[in-house]
Amino acid sequence: MSTESSLRADIVEIGRRMYARGYTASNDGNISVRLGGDRLLMTPKSVCKGFMSPDMMCVTDLDGRKLQGERDPSSEMLMHLEVYRQRPDVQAVVHAHPPIATGFAVAGIPLDRAVLAEVLTTLGSVPIAEYATPSTRELPEAVRKYIKAHDGMLLANHGALTVGGDLYSAYFKMETVEHFAKISLVARLLGRENLISREEVMRLQELRGTYGIAAPAPICADPADSPGAGAGDREDPATCQVVQAPAGSGRRLVPGLPDGSVQPAQRPGEEAEIRLTYRELSALIEDAIRSLR
Numbered sequence: 001m002s003t004e005s006s007l008r009a010d011i012v013e014i015g016r017r018m019y020a021r022g023y024t025a026s027n028d029g030n031i032s033v034r035l036g037g038d039r040l041l042m043t044p045k046s047v048c049k050g051f052m053s054p055d056m057m058c059v060t061d062l063d064g065r066k067l068q069g070e071r072d073p074s075s076e077m078l079m080h081l082e083v084y085r086q087r088p089d090v091q092a093v094v095h096a097h098p099p100i101a102t103g104f105a106v107a108g109i110p111l112d113r114a115v116l117a118e119v120l121t122t123l124g125s126v127p128i129a130e131y132a133t134p135s136t137r138e139l140p141e142a143v144r145k146y147i148k149a150h151d152g153m154l155l156a157n158h159g160a161l162t163v164g165g166d167l168y169s170a171y172f173k174m175e176t177v178e179h180f181a182k183i184s185l186v187a188r189l190l191g192r193e194n195l196i197s198r199e200e201v202m203r204l205q206e207l208r209g210t211y212g213i214a215a216p217a218p219i220c221a222d223p224a225d226s227p228g229a230g231a232g233d234r235e236d237p238a239t240c241q242v243v244q245a246p247a248g249s250g251r252r253l254v255p256g257l258p259d260g261s262v263q264p265a266q267r268p269g270e271e272a273e274i275r276l277t278y279r280e281l282s283a284l285i286e287d288a289i290r291s292l293r
């Protein structure tokens with residue numbers, strides 16, 4: 001068990017790293033950790049996370065009452081309290097506004113495509129919690145929908161939230177979210193995003209257990225596997241993680257198409273879809289007409 005003084009020092013160091021990496025500007029962001037006996041240690045309100053000192057932190061109870069500290073606790077305290085209420089396994093919470101991940105949150109694009117094996121084994125999918133006015137009771141409500149099954153999420157038009165079994169685990173997940181967002185952005189700018197097939201995603205899920213990586217929830221079943229079930233049963237973000245991973249028919253990667261969609265798996269005896277440009281189609285028709293003459 002870490003001592004309170006080492007946890008204070010860890011929060012200072014993580015705040016410094018978040019600010020140095022541009023995950024926060026000015027006084028943005030907040031960090032908290034459980035102390036023993038239903039108490040939390042939390043960053044204070046209106047302080048730049050890059051320039052904190054250990055004595056600035058607040059101690060609160062799980063209802064947010066300040067027990068110790070000269071400054072008031074973070075304005076996003078309600079969101080942190082909600083996470084601790086919903087997830088007894090979570091020891092630490094980190095919130096920041098990393099610019100690429102927040103760009104996805106602004107564009108309304110969740111980071112839920114199966115593209116990186118490391119992300120699938122550590123975080124799974126990163127959904128977007130609905131927009132809520134910061135520092136109000138709306139934000140914990142928006143987070144509640146996803147927090148039971150996810151260790152990282154985007155907050156619509158706001159930022160990102162990650163949780164973990166200790167302070168550094170929660171912080172490293174924030175690094176992973178931003179890194180994942182950066183790579184996804186580059187792939188999309190390059191115009192093609194190959195996806196990891198569903199079969200390979202399931203193999204990676206099994207590896208989580210082998211490596212002892214605790215996942216808060218399994219990946220949701222493929223809708224194609226249970227056609228009788230309602231969509232709500234298959235993809236409930238409170239109980240499983242929705243990951244966009246197409247069936248691969250033996251392939252581990254499914255080739256992406258320039259429009260961002262993926263090539264459908266070709267099944268024997270099934271008519272495969274083909275895509276032609278207008279020019280290619282015209283050339284085929286002209287050929288056919290010529291051969292009739």
Ligand SMILES: [Zn+2]
Pocket residue numbers: 028029076095096097134158159
């Ligand atoms: Zn914020």
